[in-house]
Amino acid sequence: MSSTELPGVRAATAAVAPKVAAVRVAEGEELRSVTLPGLTLNVRSRPPARSGLPHALYVHGLGGSSLNWSAMMPLLEDVVNGEALDLPGFGDSPPPDDGNYSLTGHARAVIRFLDAAEHGPVHLIGNSLGGAVSTRVAAVRPDLVRTLTLISPALPELRVQRSAVPTALLALPGVVSLFTKITKDWSAEQRTRGVLELCYGDPTRVTDEALRNAVEEMERRIQLPYFWDAMARSARGIVDAYTLGGQHGLWRQAERVLAPTLLVYGGRDQLVAYRMARKAAAAFRDSRLLTLPDAGHVAMMEYPETVALAIRELLDDCGGS
DSSP states (O other), X not given: OOOOOOTTHHHHHHHHOOOOOOOOOOTTOEEEEEEETTEEEEEEEOOOSSTTOOEEEEEOOTTOOGGGGTTTHHHHTTTOEEEEEOOTTSTTOOOOTTOOOSHHHHHHHHHHHHHHHTOOSEEEEEETHHHHHHHHHHHHOGGGXXXXXXXXXXXXXXXXXXXXXXXXXXXXXXXXXXXXXXXTTOOHHHHHHHHHHHHOSOGGGSOHHHHHHHHHHHHHHTTSTTHHHHHHHHHHHHHHHHHOOGGGSHHHHHHHOXXXXXXXXXXXXXXXXXXXXXXXXXXXXXXXXXXXXTOOSOHHHHSHHHHHHHHHHHHHHTTTO
């Protein structure tokens, strides 16, 4: 979907935007900005253990950022040269100039980044929205994807879980405005704990340090003038993608994926139903399935060692490159 903003509005907004704290960089990580025509992407990386390693790209979910991969990236740095990007309008990436937050728009951003970097084919790893985006990338540009790992991918469900309905409602006009009024007095910690309750199978697994970091990131994000717009438009993009049929439907595109695929599903996922694991395993032609009964929606943050081990096994079986 295209933005309805008038030319110059984004620049004017930026000029009066409040000063926002710098994004957090974990030990051993590096950040860089990649500028493409009409698009700027923040990219998080870790120096690989040695030169010549195959490239991997991590793609986060709705409301997330490249920080979502900070726990798992070190566990794979000896087998891949990993980079995690902030999708347009998320993390430290500004909105795209065309205001396109559709699933196709996000997929196009990933494709443009990979084409510009000339890293393909890569080991593509996506969570939630990032999983749906990665599915589309692998389907339409198989030359860019060596293996595909999808963690709770946001693929269409006929019966959406009740706990996922509030997120889907963000796509409706006026809901974001109403929600911001209702929650205007909520602290960053209250907002963060709400997100953790929704996304983690067991929120008590979150350490005090991780909670502090998450609260700081929430404080930073809610000061961004485009935060809720990016959330709402991206949520609408997911809903719109769910209604597409024919060759553009996500399940049809899943059937077209040629890359060996690892599927990861959590038994306590409140956003993507655990029952979808079987359908996904049948749809992707060369797939393997990892189910984690106690995990929620972000298994790579809850059980990074387990997910990393499964990715290692996938890479080993595919020759590691």
